[in-house]
Amino acid sequence: MSLVVKETSTPATAGGVLTRGLWHQNPVLVQTLGLCSALAVTNAVANSLAMGLATTFVLVSSSIIVSAMRKFIAHEIRITTYILIIATFLAVADMLLEATVPDVHKAMGPYIALIVTNCIVLGRQEAFASRQPVGLSVLDALGNGMGFTIALLLMGIPRELLGNGTLLGVHVMPGSFEPWVVMMLPPGGFFMIGILLLIANWHDLRKVARERARAAVSVAAPVPARTARKPEAAVV
Amino acid sequence: MSDLFWIFVSAAVVTNFVLVYFLGLCPVIGVTNKSVTGLRLGLATTFVMVLASLAAWVLNRFVLANAPYLRVIAFIVAIASIVQIVELFIRKTSPGLYRELGIFLPLIASNSQVLGLTIFQTNRGYSLPEGLMFALGGGLGITAVLAIVGSVRERLEFAPIPAVARGPALVFLIVAALSLVFMGFAGMGTA
Numbered sequence: 001m002s003l004v005v006k007e008t009s010t011p012a013t014a015g016g017v018l019t020r021g022l023w024h025q026n027p028v029l030v031q032t033l034g035l036c037s038a039l040a041v042t043n044a045v046a047n048s049l050a051m052g053l054a055t056t057f058v059l060v061s062s063s064i065i066v067s068a069m070r071k072f073i074a075h076e077i078r079i080t081t082y083i084l085i086i087a088t089f090l091a092v093a094d095m096l097l098e099a100t101v102p103d104v105h106k107a108m109g110p111y112i113a114l115i116v117t118n119c120i121v122l123g124r125q126e127a128f129a130s131r132q133p134v135g136l137s138v139l140d141a142l143g144n145g146m147g148f149t150i151a152l153l154l155m156g157i158p159r160e161l162l163g164n165g166t167l168l169g170v171h172v173m174p175g176s177f178e179p180w181v182v183m184m185l186p187p188g189g190f191f192m193i194g195i196l197l198l199i200a201n202w203h204d205l206r207k208v209a210r211e212r213a214r215a216a217v218s219v220a221a222p223v224p225a226r227t228a229r230k231p232e233a234a235v236v
Numbered sequence: 237m238s239d240l241f242w243i244f245v246s247a248a249v250v251t252n253f254v255l256v257y258f259l260g261l262c263p264v265i266g267v268t269n270k271s272v273t274g275l276r277l278g279l280a281t282t283f284v285m286v287l288a289s290l291a292a293w294v295l296n297r298f299v300l301a302n303a304p305y306l307r308v309i310a311f312i313v314a315i316a317s318i319v320q321i322v323e324l325f326i327r328k329t330s331p332g333l334y335r336e337l338g339i340f341l342p343l344i345a346s347n348s349q350v351l352g353l354t355i356f357q358t359n360r361g362y363s364l365p366e367g368l369m370f371a372l373g374g375g376l377g378i379t380a381v382l383a384i385v386g387s388v389r390e391r392l393e394f395a396p397i398p399a400v401a402r403g404p405a406l407v408f409l410i411v412a413a414l415s416l417v418f419m420g421f422a423g424m425g426t427a
Contacts, residue, residue, distance in 0.1 A: 032265060032404050033262075035258070035261040035262070035265075036258050036259055036260070036261050036262075036348045037258075039258040039261070040257065040258040080313075080316060083312055083316070083346075084309065084312075084313075087308050087309040087312055088309065090308055091305050091306075091308065091309070094305075094308075095305065109359075110352060110355040110356060110359060113307075113308045113351070113355050114259075114348045114351060114352055114355075116308055116312055116351065117312075117346055117347065117348040117351050118348075119262060119346070122346065182416070185419060186255060186256045186258065186415050186419070187412050187413075187415040187416040187419060189258065190408050190409070190411050190412030190415050191408075191409065191412040193408050194405055194406075194408035194409040194412055197403075197404055197405035197408060198400060198401060198405045200405075201399075201400045201401070201402070201403070201405055202400045205399060205400055
């Protein structure tokens, strides 16, 4: 995957900047970025949540610094500079997690350090924070971080539920349920992301088909101007 | 001696970097259209990993003993410099290979496999030879996976795939099956 995310036109409103990352440009499900950490830690809901929030924290903090310093960072060394800024906030997040939730910190092991090489974090600096004012960059980082968290939970909830019969450690499945251990193991992670991407593909194809059908109808029988449906906002 | 051998085997197959540790999934999706490309990138990554393992050992031994919180920053800078040097070296000595590797070479710097390697090595307290074997085994394991996924995808080019499964979704299902196969090695070696 290329680090430089293809940017469609920046949404006009601040709200658009915030919500874009949540669904239409979800970093994991649509852009397939940041997969390593998305797969590695999602065998339990608590770990997924911690990873999502830690990444959001690193993303938002580094976006603030990168955006505030965007006029001073020389073009040739920008990637190195971004990585250093990201690694600094990572060290902060690492120590915060270790102090507040030591069990989760232990379960996530080396994957916390690997937030540095998460393409989402670097990608947003390069594609957005290095060009936009601080306020918008924070919104963009927040949207993408929450989108990442949502995707992690979409993977973590079914994996913990099917693989262990629990949710956040509490038993919820009936006693007769035989846990699908494979969902907790690495192959389960790959299956889960495969299935989520299939669903995302299916959703996209259906949307395209619907738009095409609508276009065909409006060509065949143009609707009177008064009742004509407003064109839907362009989906980015 | 046998310890070193088992470290090599577990890094290569039992705890394969791609299939078990989920490291470096971007190249698996991005460059496995052909098995030859996958193979070449895998070997280049292996080379960088061995050098990074050496660098991480030196840093841990002589520089970072009192400042563990600077590890990630130090490692990432070391890896980026190694990739830069390797790139310069290959460009000078064999321009043909340099052209073949193209954009993949600099992207190794942002590859989680290399950083993951240095962190695992530090956490497990490997000695210098152990770390080098770990890097070599891990790198060759990655190369094998890239080549296998590449050859499966070459066959898929001619298969009638439903539109909904095209792209990364299918690749992940293939990798899932492959990961299931590699689970058969679990329990072997030291891991």
